[in-house]
Amino acid sequence: MKKKIVLPFLIIVGLMPTILIMAQTNEALPTIQVKNVDDVIKIINNVAAWMYRIILAIAGIFVLMAAFTFFSAGEKTENVKKARNQIYYAVVALVVAVLAFSIKEIVIKILTTTTK
Numbered sequence: 001m002k003k004k005i006v007l008p009f010l011i012i013v014g015l016m017p018t019i020l021i022m023a024q025t026n027e028a029l030p031t032i033q034v035k036n037v038d039d040v041i042k043i044i045n046n047v048a049a050w051m052y053r054i055i056l057a058i059a060g061i062f063v064l065m066a067a068f069t070f071f072s073a074g075e076k077t078e079n080v081k082k083a084r085n086q087i088y089y090a091v092v093a094l095v096v097a098v099l100a101f102s103i104k105e106i107v108i109k110i111l112t113t114t115t116k
Helices: 002-024 037-071 077-115
Strands: none
Touching: 037 077
16 A cells, blocks of 8 residues: 555655746747758757656655665665666666767867867
8 A cells, every 4th residue: 555655756846846947937838930951950858858857756756766675675686786776777767868969069069169
């Protein structure tokens, strides 16, 4: 019974920061009018930003689930090992997500500094 309650709770708690950030933007969704390549790039950047937020929320949920597993492990060493692995993989996922989102900016900075 407890496991049926915990997962939805973790999902809600994990998604809460993303929902609050999206609610604070107060921007109406613009109408999409593709007139040139720059508009397509803007759309791709918007989709990437949304995907980044979703990945961060999912990684936060995984960290919360790993913490719950760790705290409920007791003296069972296999559950403690499982929780450590979950936390490790969640942190790796966060690092990969941050690098994937910022790789464009890194490449742009490298190219602009070498061309000057």
